[in-house]
Amino acid sequence: MPSRSSAVTVVIPARFGSSRFPGKPLAMLLGKPLIQHVYEHARSSRGVGQVLIATDDSRIAEAVKGFDGTVVMTTGPFRTGTDRVAAVARQVTGQTLVNLQGDEILLHPELIPDLVTPFLESGAGMGTLKRRLTSPDDVRNPAVVKVVTDRTGDALYFSREPIPHRRDHPAGGREPGLYYMHLGMYIYARETLLRLAELPTGPLEEAEQLEQLRALEHGIRIRVWETEHASLRIDTPEDLETGAAVLERLARREKNAPKIEVGGKA
Numbered sequence: 001m002p003s004r005s006s007a008v009t010v011v012i013p014a015r016f017g018s019s020r021f022p023g024k025p026l027a028m029l030l031g032k033p034l035i036q037h038v039y040e041h042a043r044s045s046r047g048v049g050q051v052l053i054a055t056d057d058s059r060i061a062e063a064v065k066g067f068d069g070t071v072v073m074t075t076g077p078f079r080t081g082t083d084r085v086a087a088v089a090r091q092v093t094g095q096t097l098v099n100l101q102g103d104e105i106l107l108h109p110e111l112i113p114d115l116v117t118p119f120l121e122s123g124a125g126m127g128t129l130k131r132r133l134t135s136p137d138d139v140r141n142p143a144v145v146k147v148v149t150d151r152t153g154d155a156l157y158f159s160r161e162p163i164p165h166r167r168d169h170p171a172g173g174r175e176p177g178l179y180y181m182h183l184g185m186y187i188y189a190r191e192t193l194l195r196l197a198e199l200p201t202g203p204l205e206e207a208e209q210l211e212q213l214r215a216l217e218h219g220i221r222i223r224v225w226e227t228e229h230a231s232l233r234i235d236t237p238e239d240l241e242t243g244a245a246v247l248e249r250l251a252r253r254e255k256n257a258p259k260i261e262v263g264g265k266a
Helices: 033-041 057-068 081-089 111-122 137-141 190-198 202-209 212-217 239-256
Strands: 008-011 048-053 071-073 096-100 104-106 127-132 144-151 155-159 180-189 225-227 232-233
Touching: 008 033, 033 048, 033 057, 048 057, 057 071, 081 096, 081 144, 081 155, 081 190, 096 190, 104 111, 111 127, 111 180, 111 225, 127 144, 127 190, 137 190, 144 180, 144 232, 155 212, 180 190, 180 232, 202 212, 232 239
Parallel strands: 008 048, 008 096, 048 071, 127 225
Antiparallel strands: 096 180, 104 232, 127 180, 144 155
């Protein structure tokens, strides 16, 4: 019998159209399309049953087949990636689904387990991850989504603005534990995901252009767990050069890491 974690399905929504970066999933990064990096890093994660790429674009579908990935064709229109993932949920049997953004490259194989393991133990319907921010530039950057939670770990709000606002001091990231970024990854129980996709877009989601606010506006709790592991987000064409440098450093570090032999000896 498969374990609960092996039944987790990771869905990567990918669309060709983007106002800031048209064709982003197929943008080349170190000789591979961006979507291939996202797929391969997800596949290397512990606790994943299958990884699917959801798209309605034949160009993306052909690229995925070219690197032996698994693609699910979805026809829209879809308001958000969450709605595209819900369309996949109607075609597969998995009860637990992870929505991984198509421009979010996981930089550590334990990032998905940091989300999956506590979710399966919690009984929550929806969850996500946060990571502590220490850079004032990141706190002020609207492309870095911030999150605040209550004492039990449920999300209070997500925003592109610095939250919480420090009344007596300029926004900064040096206060330990005050500012957290939200990682572009969600986990859902199947019923919660399908319910979320049926709900109307609210004014907060519309204003911030953050799909997770739909859940909060309609009373769906989002449990947030902290991770120390990083991901690489590609938002604009300019990010490709920076992303290449990050991935090259990661590859060098992995190559130079001591090999562990059977029996635990290096």
